Amino acid sequence: NVTSALAFVPYQSTPTYSATKAALHSFSESLRIQLAGADTGVQVIEMVPPGVQTPLFGQQDSEHAMPLDDFLTEALDLLREKPDAKEIVVERARFIRDAVATGTYDDVLAMIAGS
Numbered sequence: 734n735v736t737s738a739l740a741f742v743p744y745q746s747t748p749t750y751s752a753t754k755a756a757l758h759s760f761s762e763s764l765r766i767q768l769a770g771a772d773t774g775v776q777v778i779e780m781v782p783p784g785v786q787t788p789l790f791g792q793q794d795s796e797h798a799m800p801l802d803d804f805l806t807e808a809l810d811l812l813r814e815k816p817d818a819k820e821i822v823v824e825r826a827r828f829i830r831d832a833v834a835t836g837t838y839d840d841v842l843a844m845i846a847g848s
């Protein structure tokens with residue numbers, strides 16, 4: 734499932750998008766456990782991109798978004814290195830993904846709001 738770093742800290746200009754990504758994160762967590770419990774052999778991996786240069790939100794040329802080729806290379810390398818990973822989080826998305834755990838949530842929320 735493809736969520737977003739915004740699943741973990743929302744962007745106020747895309748409230749519905751951020752909320753649906755948070756919901757998809759939650760759904761993926763439950764689905765992973767259900768499928769493991771049913772012994773299906775189906776693995777649920779959550780892809781957590783940062784801003785990437787694609788036509789989504791018209792940011793294909795934005796210097797604030799990650800070049801698509803760089804994102805794909807890093808994400809696929811992570812998948813190869815950790816085929817059992819629950820989440821694939823490239824370095825650029827890590828500080829957002831871990832904002833709650835690192836106690837930086839309010840700062841990251843304000844930083845994204847100002848971006």
Ligand SMILES: NC(=O)c1ccc[n+]([C@@H]2O[C@H](COP(=O)([O-])OP(=O)(O)OC[C@H]3O[C@@H](n4cnc5c(N)ncnc54)[C@H](OP(=O)(O)O)[C@@H]3O)[C@@H](O)[C@H]2O)c1
Pocket residue numbers: 735736737738781782783784785786787788789798
């Ligand atoms: N780019 C980012 O910064 C970013 C960050 C975090 C997460 N994501 C997530 O990454 C995923 C891919 O996004 P992207 O950046 O690659 O965007 P994208 O380049 O705009 O691609 C979106 C894709 O979704 C398809 N699509 C759109 N509406 C659809 C619909 N109603 N039914 C079926 N297909 C539909 C489009 O098909 P057509 O080409 O036929 O229109 C296109 O292939 C999304 O889930 C997005 O939320 C992106």
